[in-house]
Amino acid sequence: MKSFKESMLKLIIETSTNLPGDVRRAIARGKEKEDKGTRAALSLTTISKNVKMAEDTEAPICQDTGMPTFEIHVPVGVNQIEMKKDIEWAIAEATRLGKLRPNSVDSLTGENSGNNLGPETPVIHFEQWEKDEIDVRLILKGGGCENKNIQYSLPMEIEGLGRAGRDLDGIRKCILHSVYQAQGQGCSAGFIGVGIGGDRTTSYHHAKKQLLRHLDDVNPVPELAQLEEYILDKANDLGIGTMGFGGNTTLLGCKIGAINRLPASFFVSVAYNCWAFRRLGVILDKENGEIKEWLYKDGLIDLDQKEETPEGLDSIKATREVVLQTPLTEEQVRNLRVGDVVIINGPIYTGRDALHKYLMDHDAPVDLNGAVIYHCGPVMLKDKNGKWQVKAAGPTTSIREEPYQGDVMKKFGIRAVIGKGGMGAKTLAALKEHGGVYLNAIGGAAQYYAECITNVDGVDFLEFGVPEAMWHLRVKNFAAIVTMDSHGNSLHADVEKSSLEKLAQFKEPVFK
Secondary structure, three states: OOOHHHHHHHHHHHHHHEEEEEEEEHHHHHHOOOOOHHHHHHHHHHHHHHHHHHHHHOOOOOOOOOOEEEEEEEEEOOOOHHHHHHHHHHHHHHHHHHOOOOOEEEOOOOOOOOOOEEOOEEEEEEEEOOOEEEOOOEEEHHHHHOOOOOOEEEOOOOOOEEEEOEEEEEEHHHHHHHHHOOOOOOOEEEEEEEEEOOOHHHHHHHHHHOOOOOOOOOOOOOOHHHHHHHHHHHHHHHHOOOHOOOOOOEEEEEEEOOOOOOOOOOOOEEEEOOHHHHOOOEOOOOOOOOOEEEEEEOOOOOOOOOOOOOHHHOOOOOOEEEEEEEOOHHHHHOOOOOOOOEEEEEEEEEHHHHHHHHHHHOOOOOOOOOEEEOOOOOOOEEEOOOOEEEOOOOOOHHHHHHHHHHHHHHOOOEEEEEOOOOOHHHHHHHHHHHOEEEEEEOOOHHHHHHEEEEEEEEEEEEEHHHOOEEEEEEEEEEEEEEEOOOOEEEEEHHHHHHHHHHHHHHOOOOOO
């Protein structure tokens, strides 16, 4: 199949940079439900703009291009060994071109392979069928939403919902709780695939396979079709909203499947996917590997249409806009309150897991007094002159840094942290004691924020890998929302508390 490897490269690039039609329509429906001028509504507007920017520039929608996972059906006799080699070539080439971020890391040494190849990376599942064509489906599922996957073993007690048994009502409780526990950390509004039954491994695999279904299909099992409709309706009553800011749109899609299980086991597995639901597919000619048909591209719509309300985070009603030049002072930070929109100008520094762990026991390579740390693992490429260029730069999920963040801020005098999804009680206490602030950027909006970066001033710890390195960035008009302030207030804690109270209303049985 002389054209197979090029077809795979096209599929990878298109999946990373162009959101499917059914996903776009789901986001559009979510936008219609939100009250104009709220944090959630303006977040969805930013998301829509980011989708358009990525499509126009053929750049990654989100900087976390995830774990490439292929589900492939082939006719009998097709050489799967050669297909795997060609897919690996295409993955490495897409990484070299900046369409994928180098995400394959040795679990023991922490070394990044640099080309997205390694043991079990990418994930490739082959299955033979009797059709005379090749069907390849690809999903790019980022780490932030992958971390919010969850598996339940019934019967059990579920927070806020009480006892869940081995029946449809117990399954219902598991799925509702899965949406609650994700909050804004998985870049809501999101999509879920649910696998019922199997063993621990096949249950999760079946859940992820549900994400390959078309969002507009109807489940052939009447009970599951009813449950899908119920979950999609009631999950939005939890009030978690886009990015966990509160609002009417929390879940955009729900697909459920069931497989047989052992008598002693009853697993319910949920694969959570962020709004940047990147999955496409192709039908290929089995003789030459050329693309005959694209899948999931039907009904593409332009999400970035003119809004009735002004675009931009600065148009959120009932908030202040504060423009800040870095480095920041304690007085400036203590003047900020939850709900303020902050516009940042000047140098900031990226920092993720490897850097935070390092800084606990070592000095920083630069003066961080008054600095802003951005939880971000950008996609970076060197231009022909050897200068680094930012190709995608949205926020990563901040809660992973909870064990370190407060201590690192106090040790180095850091005044602000930018990320997504919020942080916990330890960081909130440190913000109050030290005089710090947490700023929530819009998760997945990698092109929107890359446009705010005017220069790459330098980089430290490149040996940690591109995502984990400490990038010195200069930004202009970088907008984010104060969601944790130095006065002990946390929007994330408030939304989590209120959504738990709303979750409890679904405690009573629904399905007999």
